[in-house]
Amino acid sequence: MSDFRDAARGGLSKSELEAVLRQVGDERYHNRHPFHYRMTSGALSKAEMQAWALNRYCYQAVIPRKDATILAHAEDPAFRAAWRKRIEDHDGEDGWSGGIARWLHLATSLGLDAEAVKSERLALPATRFAVGAYLSFCTNRTLFEAVASSLTEMFSPLIIGERVPAMLAKYDYITEDTLAYFNRRPEQASRDADFALAYVLSHADTAERQQQAIDALVFKCDILWAMLDALQHAYGAPGNIPPGAFRPESVQ
Amino acid sequence: MSDFRDAARGGLSKSELEAVLRQVGDERYHNRHPFHYRMTSGALSKAEMQAWALNRYCYQAVIPRKDATILAHAEDPAFRAAWRKRIEDHDGEDGWSGGIARWLHLATSLGLDAEAVKSERLALPATRFAVGAYLSFCTNRTLFEAVASSLTEMFSPLIIGERVPAMLAKYDYITEDTLAYFNRRPEQASRDADFALAYVLSHADTAERQQQAIDALVFKCDILWAMLDALQHAYGAPGNIPPGAFRPESVQ
Numbered sequence: 001m002s003d004f005r006d007a008a009r010g011g012l013s014k015s016e017l018e019a020v021l022r023q024v025g026d027e028r029y030h031n032r033h034p035f036h037y038r039m040t041s042g043a044l045s046k047a048e049m050q051a052w053a054l055n056r057y058c059y060q061a062v063i064p065r066k067d068a069t070i071l072a073h074a075e076d077p078a079f080r081a082a083w084r085k086r087i088e089d090h091d092g093e094d095g096w097s098g099g100i101a102r103w104l105h106l107a108t109s110l111g112l113d114a115e116a117v118k119s120e121r122l123a124l125p126a127t128r129f130a131v132g133a134y135l136s137f138c139t140n141r142t143l144f145e146a147v148a149s150s151l152t153e154m155f156s157p158l159i160i161g162e163r164v165p166a167m168l169a170k171y172d173y174i175t176e177d178t179l180a181y182f183n184r185r186p187e188q189a190s191r192d193a194d195f196a197l198a199y200v201l202s203h204a205d206t207a208e209r210q211q212q213a214i215d216a217l218v219f220k221c222d223i224l225w226a227m228l229d230a231l232q233h234a235y236g237a238p239g240n241i242p243p244g245a246f247r248p249e250s251v252q
Numbered sequence: 253m254s255d256f257r258d259a260a261r262g263g264l265s266k267s268e269l270e271a272v273l274r275q276v277g278d279e280r281y282h283n284r285h286p287f288h289y290r291m292t293s294g295a296l297s298k299a300e301m302q303a304w305a306l307n308r309y310c311y312q313a314v315i316p317r318k319d320a321t322i323l324a325h326a327e328d329p330a331f332r333a334a335w336r337k338r339i340e341d342h343d344g345e346d347g348w349s350g351g352i353a354r355w356l357h358l359a360t361s362l363g364l365d366a367e368a369v370k371s372e373r374l375a376l377p378a379t380r381f382a383v384g385a386y387l388s389f390c391t392n393r394t395l396f397e398a399v400a401s402s403l404t405e406m407f408s409p410l411i412i413g414e415r416v417p418a419m420l421a422k423y424d425y426i427t428e429d430t431l432a433y434f435n436r437r438p439e440q441a442s443r444d445a446d447f448a449l450a451y452v453l454s455h456a457d458t459a460e461r462q463q464q465a466i467d468a469l470v471f472k473c474d475i476l477w478a479m480l481d482a483l484q485h486a487y488g489a490p491g492n493i494p495p496g497a498f499r500p501e502s503v504q
Contacts, residue, residue: 003496005373028495121257125474126481129381136388218496222377225494226482229378232492233485240484242477243280244255244470 002027004218008210014201017210021151021197021217028221029152031159035228035236040162042170046110047248048235049171053107054117054246055127055231060103061120062131064090066138066146073143082195089188102181109178122246126230130223137219144209148200148216152224156189254279256470260462266453269462273403273449273469280473281404283411287480287488292414294422298362299500300487301423305359306369306498307379307483312355313372314383316342318390322402325395334447341440354433361430374498378482382475389471396461400452400468404476405445409438 007020030036038044039052067086074080092098107117116122138146160182167174204210234241241247259272282288290296291304319338326332344350359369368374390398412434419426456462486493493499 034491124478126378126382126478129385129475129478130378132388133381133384136384222494222496223381226376226378226381229485229492229494230478230481233481239286240481242474242481244474 004214006211007214008207011207012210014204017201017204017213018197020214021200022154024214024217024221025152025155028218028225029155029159030221030224030228031155031162033225033228033232035232036159036162038232038236040166040170042166044171045235045248046171046173048231049174050107050110050112050248051124051231051235051246053103053110054112055123055227057103057107057117058120058123058127058131059134059227060090060100061118062135064100066135069135069138070143070146070150073146079199086188086192089184099181099185106178106181109175110173121244124230124234124245125242127227130226130230134220134223137216141216142212144200144203145212145216147196148213149220150196151193151200151213151217152220153189153193154197156193157186160186160189256466258463259466260459263459264462266456269456269465270449270453272466273452274406276466276469276473277404277407280470280477281407281411282473282476282480283407283414285477285480285484287484288411288414290484290488292418292422294418296423297487297500298423298425300483301426302359302362302364302500303376303487303498304483305355305362306364307375307479309355309359309369310372310375310379310383311386311479312342312352313370314387316352318387318398321387321390322395322398325398331451338440338444341436351433351437358430358433361427362425373496376482376486376497377494379479382478382482386472386475389468393468394464396452396455397464397468399448400465401472402448403445403452403465403469404472405441406449408441408445412438412441 002023004020004024008017012020035052039049044052064087067083067090071080071083071087074083088098090099092101096104104114104117108114120128134149137149141149164179164182167179168176200213204213234245235248254275256272256276260269264272287304291301296304316339319335319342323332323335323339326335340350342351344353348356356366356369360366372380386401389401393401416431416434419431420428452465456465486497487500
């Protein structure tokens with residue numbers, strides 16, 4: 001396990017910085033989390049799958065607000081025109097025909113009530129705190145750091161490639177229709193990650209900024225990791241569901 | 253387990269509102285958390301005790317900033333004069349002679365390095381997200397809601413009364429000197445909680461505001477609960493420490 005706190009010391013070339021950013025993903029992206037291994041090995045209970053879907057909804061739902069915050073900090077019209085595609089991807093034409101709607105479909109296909117999912121009231125507090133930390137980061141840090149924090153999308157096609165075939169193979173209640181959300185994501189994520197990586201590499205012109213980019217990506221990996229930690233703790237063993245959160249017996 | 257989302261429906265008398273607030277504490281304050289039971293029963297490893305101290309430091313360290321945010325929102329000089337005592341309690345005369353310094357003493361008495369604790373770099377990301385959520389809440393919500401979220405202090409003398417005698421009795425490496433932080437807290441917390449409760453009861457003049465007060469206290473209980481969830485998950489069983497967080501073997 002690397003400590004990335006001094007990774008840019010002395011300054012890095014563009015290819016060296018890219019290599020460090022990819023190393024952050026190799027070591028800290030949430031496809032390395034035990035909950036993900038349990039998901040892809042078929043070990044999750046249906047209640048855990050439901051809890052994953054309804055907690056992850058909180059993350060999906062905040063993405064366009066996060067991206068709007070980034071737009072609001074961007075002075076370059078060409079940057080804004082490229083970045084606003086992300087909002088269109090998630091909200092769709094009318095707010096409910098994009099990625100958020102497809103995630104809601106995933107959740108309801110697992111037997112959850114749409115209004116309960118959309119209300120977010122059954123999510124783990126730890127999920128809300130992690131998602132809120134991501135929004136706060138993009139609000140309070142520089143545009144450069146907010147863009148760098150989005151670079152987890154570099155690794156998104158990887159985890160989707162691990163997740164989707166395994167979910168279809170291991171859980172008889174999951175169909176291709178359930179997982180329609182993921183059909184478009186690899187292409188969107190690759191397009192977005194290419195843009196963001198090019199931006200970060202071309203703007204990381206000092207060792208300090210390079211370190212900021214690395215720190216932002218570590219921070220974002222921490223967000224995704226903490227969300228799975230919270231799920232694993234609350235639903236991986238009996239007796240740990242915090243007050244007010246989704247209790248499987250009340251829904252299934 | 254109560255659902256407090258409609259607890260103020262139709263409006264409550266002052267004594268009814270106070271009773272609901274106390275019920276929130278009875279059901280959701282973190283003296284009901286399994287990690288607290290393990291602490292008071294003598295079951296924590298020293299590594300868990302260290303992890304608790306260094307993670308809780310992040311909470312202690314943000315309290316004066318949270319209170320300064322509340323001061324910044326308060327237009328009444330008499331309110332500010334009362335509330336600023338909290339900042340003095342935590343920072344002391346020179347920044348390092350108040351509650352934060354005494355918490356640091358607690359941590360170093362457990363064998364932790366002062367600079368490592370103060371840097372907060374070994375804290376669990378989930379701790380940072382929870383503490384950040386508390387600061388964001390007090391920044392973004394109304395003064396009334398921020399004051400209401402402080403009402404967990406009503407229950408603080410209770411948990412200290414459970415914690416201190418048990419820690420002294422059950423852990424041979426813990427002395428009265430280790431726990432000097434707690435000597436002054438019950439008196440300070442009672443003074444502060446009396447003030448905040450009187451403020452909330454006198455300003456909760458609609459059912460909507462009463463519900464806001466209840467929601468704020470539930471939110472704050474969620475913060476404290478999530479911090480212990482994260483500790484329990486990371487350090488209660490092997491293999492769960494997230495990347496970058498305190499690893500006992502490297503310090504003890």
